Amino acid sequence: MEKVMVAILGTGNIGSDLLAKVMHSKYLACSLFAGRSSDSKGIARARKMGINTSTDSVDAILDNPDCCDIVFDSTNAESHARHAPMLSRIDKFTLDLTPSKLGFMCVPVLNLDEALSYNDINLITCGGQSSIPIAHALMQSCPKTEYIELASSISSKSAGPGTRINIDEYVQATRKGMEHFTGVRHAKAIINLNPAEPPINMHNTLYMETSCEPDMGAIKKNVAAVVEKMKCYVPGVHIVAGPIFEGDRVTVITSVIGAGDFLPKYAGNLDIMTCAAVTVAEAYAKKMKGKRASV
């Protein structure tokens, strides 16, 4: 199959990891890797690999709209708010990896097919991608739950400047995603950065508040089933502990070990975002090619 061309906006940790994943993709090829800063290390690395780069950011796409069908935006929430209408005008299928809270929220294991009919797809946050499916499974077992909470820890090394400046947006977008997908009345998200060496793996603790002892057998089965499904596109996600019932709560602790494409394996928080985004992009590419072939 002829590969579908993608452009990557943002040349930091997430953009560089996306590039590595697109390079191994059977369905996608990177035609443009664009940022703002001429001294970006990401641009220098991409250039060495023979990738077409630009420091004109979104303008590089607007000036040459035929360069790609799919755009990954890994800049930051404010920049994506500017990019989204421009990219929509030139009809690009856009995957937003910033916590912009704009666009159609997608968690591939829950709504991949539906997402393909929208053109601005938001991947929520790393915490959201890792834990919304599990929250969804918990809520299916206990639909009367009124409160769920996610506390995530990531290594300081894996949190670039975009992640740090968008820490409020992370908290808000993760909460919004949890409430949207599970239907719970109230959700909360917490994020910690830990500077330990060697760096910690991405770590998520999901709590569901309960007033009575739930059917733990059913919960364990549902959670294990959804984690298996997630492994199809994020192989490093796994349960560390739980589900356990402790008086007022059910707790599930998970961790994500990255593929080690750009940053080392500890950066599962990067990996889960880029895996989800590439999964959606590949599904879109297959659909696009299928349509073209049938015309």
Added chain:
Amino acid sequence: MKEIRVIDSTLRDGSHAMRHRFTAENIHSYSAAAESAGVKVLVVGHGNGLGASSLQIGKSDLSDKEYVEIAIKELKNTKLGVLTVPGFGTVKDDLEPAINAGAEVIFVTCHCTEADTTQKHIEYVSSVGKEAIGVLMMTHMLSPEGLLEQAQKMQGYGAYGILLMDSAGALLPSDVTARVAALRNGLKINVGFHAHNNLGMAVANSLAAVEAGATFIDTTMRGYGAGAGNCPMEIITAVLHKSGYKTGMDEFALMNISDGIVAKFMKKPIEIDGVRLASGLAGVFSGFCPIAERAGAQFGVDPKEILMELGRRRIVAGQEDYITEVAIELAGKKKKQGEI
């Protein structure tokens, strides 16, 4: 005679010791007493700050809004303070409403290596004309030079002062002197210190900070706070007076509040038991102690061992979920050893 600003965080750090169960009456009566004693800044709210009432840290009986609204009614000359940790509370959801309700001194807090997570919060506080104090937690985990670098970032965002927290109660007086002196020499803004008493050093460390140039210290009445507690406000005030500093407060008025109000609402006296001493040795956040005790009882493990293992893993404040995980792991190991 040099004046030292003694900050009163009884209704903030004390929330940990109360298991986040302060009542409206506690807030009301203590705030009124603090005003009458001439307290300069009274900090209120959940122990981990705005938006931190959670299953992860502990749910608060009162909302942030209630804390602020009840306290502000009693205050005239005393300024109301709140604390916020980016990653828990956000500008829009938590900080803005607290400032609109009357908070004037905002402690924007992060782990000591992560100052750039506080940029938007400090800039926001400065932009609305309030006082932003940049707070670095767990300062035993970073060198004086490293702390200066982080504090300089906060100064650049517009912080009015920098507060160094010994969140684990792990520092000795010479460590405090080195840290405060490094900041005093390298910053244009004020430096403060917040002690915990796990190694019995809270008063000595606070005095060392002042002697190294700190112009404010963060304290709680009777040391009422997380783990082994904080630097007792009434004691350090008396000690500062004896050492020739002014505080603008009368130690006898503080003693009366300590005995008349705080002693009555305290769940139990603050003491340095084995678990709290171990927490200081391990260098983990003092607030982990009760959670480690609970997890230890549930999974049949010595809470001191849990804390020491958390220290080896360099777990930081906010990562309370690792306590249960480590307890489960240690219980598993113990079982295995028993089988062999």
